[in-house]
Amino acid sequence: MSGQHTAYLGLGANQGNRLANLLQAQQYMRARMTIEKTSSYYQTEPMGYEDQPKFLNMVCRVTTELGPEDLLHFLKRIERRMGRWPSFRNAPRTIDIDILLYDDLILESEELTIPHPRMHERAFVLVPLSEMEPGLVHPVLDRSVETLLGGLRHWGVAKQCMRPRPTHDVQQEKPRVPVCLSRVGVTSLQRNVRFGNGEGSELFQASLDLFADLNSDQAGVHMSRFSVATEELVHNLTRVPTPDIESLAGNLSRQILKDQGAVRSEVHITARSPLGKITPVSGKFTEELYNLIGIASSTAERTRCIIGVTVEGMTVCPCAQEMVRSNSRDILLKEGFTEEQAERALNAIPIASHNQRGLGTLLIGSDVRVRAESLVHIIEASMSSETYAILKRPDEFFVVNKAHRNPRFVEDVVREMLRLLVDTFPDLPDDTFVLARQENLESIHKHNAFAERFGLMCDIRRELAGEGVNPIRPISMDEWLKS
Ligand SMILES: Nc1ncnc2c1ncn2[C@@H]1O[C@H](COP(=O)(O)OP(=O)(O)OP(=O)(O)O)[C@@H](O)[C@H]1O
Numbered sequence: 001m002s003g004q005h006t007a008y009l010g011l012g013a014n015q016g017n018r019l020a021n022l023l024q025a026q027q028y029m030r031a032r033m034t035i036e037k038t039s040s041y042y043q044t045e046p047m048g049y050e051d052q053p054k055f056l057n058m059v060c061r062v063t064t065e066l067g068p069e070d071l072l073h074f075l076k077r078i079e080r081r082m083g084r085w086p087s088f089r090n091a092p093r094t095i096d097i098d099i100l101l102y103d104d105l106i107l108e109s110e111e112l113t114i115p116h117p118r119m120h121e122r123a124f125v126l127v128p129l130s131e132m133e134p135g136l137v138h139p140v141l142d143r144s145v146e147t148l149l150g151g152l153r154h155w156g157v158a159k160q161c162m163r164p165r166p167t168h169d170v171q172q173e174k175p176r177v178p179v180c181l182s183r184v185g186v187t188s189l190q191r192n193v194r195f196g197n198g199e200g201s202e203l204f205q206a207s208l209d210l211f212a213d214l215n216s217d218q219a220g221v222h223m224s225r226f227s228v229a230t231e232e233l234v235h236n237l238t239r240v241p242t243p244d245i246e247s248l249a250g251n252l253s254r255q256i257l258k259d260q261g262a263v264r265s266e267v268h269i270t271a272r273s274p275l276g277k278i279t280p281v282s283g284k285f286t287e288e289l290y291n292l293i294g295i296a297s298s299t300a301e302r303t304r305c306i307i308g309v310t311v312e313g314m315t316v317c318p319c320a321q322e323m324v325r326s327n328s329r330d331i332l333l334k335e336g337f338t339e340e341q342a343e344r345a346l347n348a349i350p351i352a353s354h355n356q357r358g359l360g361t362l363l364i365g366s367d368v369r370v371r372a373e374s375l376v377h378i379i380e381a382s383m384s385s386e387t388y389a390i391l392k393r394p395d396e397f398f399v400v401n402k403a404h405r406n407p408r409f410v411e412d413v414v415r416e417m418l419r420l421l422v423d424t425f426p427d428l429p430d431d432t433f434v435l436a437r438q439e440n441l442e443s444i445h446k447h448n449a450f451a452e453r454f455g456l457m458c459d460i461r462r463e464l465a466g467e468g469v470n471p472i473r474p475i476s477m478d479e480w481l482k483s
């Protein structure tokens with residue numbers, strides 16, 4: 001037999017920690033099958049040999065590639081691994097796993113009978129099975145599980161509530177330290193998210209930070225329930241594709257606002273995204289990963305969204321390059337070159353300097369849609385050189401040469417990003433929020449170098465046009481999101 005088969009398995013335990021045994025058995029089973037559905041857990045009176053502790057029973061539906069005999073042997077090995085050794089029929093056990101049904105198979109061999117020869121007379125099998133699939137038909141008796149159960153006189157089974165029931169709600173209690181909190185949240189929640197539309201969607205690995213600002217009557221309590229509610233919300237909203245990262249951030253923030261009765265909510269999503277590129281000289285295809293960023297903030301009145309990217313590139317230090325150049329000039333003069341010859345030589349060849357991996361970030365808050373890929377290209381073009389995941393020798397030379405002909409400080413990169421942004425998107429409205437940031441992982445220092453500019457598009461445009469600086473302090477991202 002090959003392919004996938006559907007089987008129903010009955011599990012029982014009446015020794016040791018019964019629930020732990022049933023859960024452990026399922027964990028072992030997953031190595032060779034997918035557990036598609038499980039019933040509740042039932043406390044059941046022992047049948048057959050009655051002088052023994054009560055059982056905990058459950059059934060599950062699985063799919064497996066194992067044939068019936070191999071499945072039986074696999075299950076028996078799990079039973080042995082869990083400390084069950086052959087004993088008398090119906091004896092107490094740490095775990096018992098029976099094959100109840102296997103596709104529509106009817107089989108009777110020396111070691112295996114399918115359907116299980118006693119399943120139709122056992123309430124500890126039929127009750128959980130009918131909870132899961134009442135209409136399932138016994139292929140030999142040609143009756144549904146529900147009908148078979150109706151024919152049993154004594155059941156002796158009781159559904160178990162496995163959830164702990166706390167006597168009081170700790171999260172609603174007055175805190176021991178009487179200080180109000182401003183906001184609560186969940187950070188670094190890792191999820192796979194889908195972006196796309198009806199025609200197709202792509203899977204991205206994402207990290208989410210979610211916050212709710214508390215109003216005065218909530219501010220005194222803990223709100224740690226937030227994390228449970230939020231995990232569920234994120235699970236539900238990320239199962240289906242969303243058109244883009246800002247829509248997902250917006251949907252999440254609106255829902256948190258509603259669910260938590262918060263004054264304001266804020267969601268930050270970072271997703272690792274691929275972008276295809278061709279290497280500059282060898283023409284090889286490479287896939288670069290960059291961080292796609294979606295931020296949303298919701299109040300009862302409005303939702304503000306920001307989209308952006310963080311991209312890696314390379315910068316060369318202009319300051320060190322100037323020192324090397326001046327030193328090289330002195331050497332050339334000492335060697336007998338004239339001032340003019342030395343200058344010509346220095347202009348003709350690249351000059352050494354230290355260089356670093358730079359992280360450039362551009363964030364845009366606007367109702368006008370900006371493609372993330374466009375921002376990636378703007379950031380890359382603002383550094384000394386873009387970098388590539390794959391570099392053949394000629395590409396490596398190209399990147400080093402380009403970077404050394406194009407030295408830039410972090411401040412230069414930020415200014416260049418803004419110049420290119422304004423030039424590339426002349427239609428972005430004046431009230432668009434912009435943040436440009438460069439962080440260099442310095443190679444000759446132990447610290448990073450950092451520069452940032454945030455504010456409104458109208459002010460940046462005015463400055464770029466040489467029309468002066470707005471005397472009012474530029475609006476920060478936090479202020480813009482809250483405005
Ligand atoms: N459908 C089946 N599922 C599991 N074992 C089966 C099945 N049909 C036959 N057997 C055989 O029954 C043997 C005894 O099984 P097991 O030790 O589970 O018995 P038991 O749990 O004491 O009683 P019961 O079979 O009534 O549940 C197994 O070694 C196996 O060869």
Ligand SMILES: Nc1nc2c(c(=O)[nH]1)N=C(CO)CN2
Binds near residue numbers: 044045048055057096
């Ligand atoms: N309640 C209950 N009784 C049993 C069980 C069981 O799993 N539950 N298993 C048996 C032998 O497989 C015999 N008797």
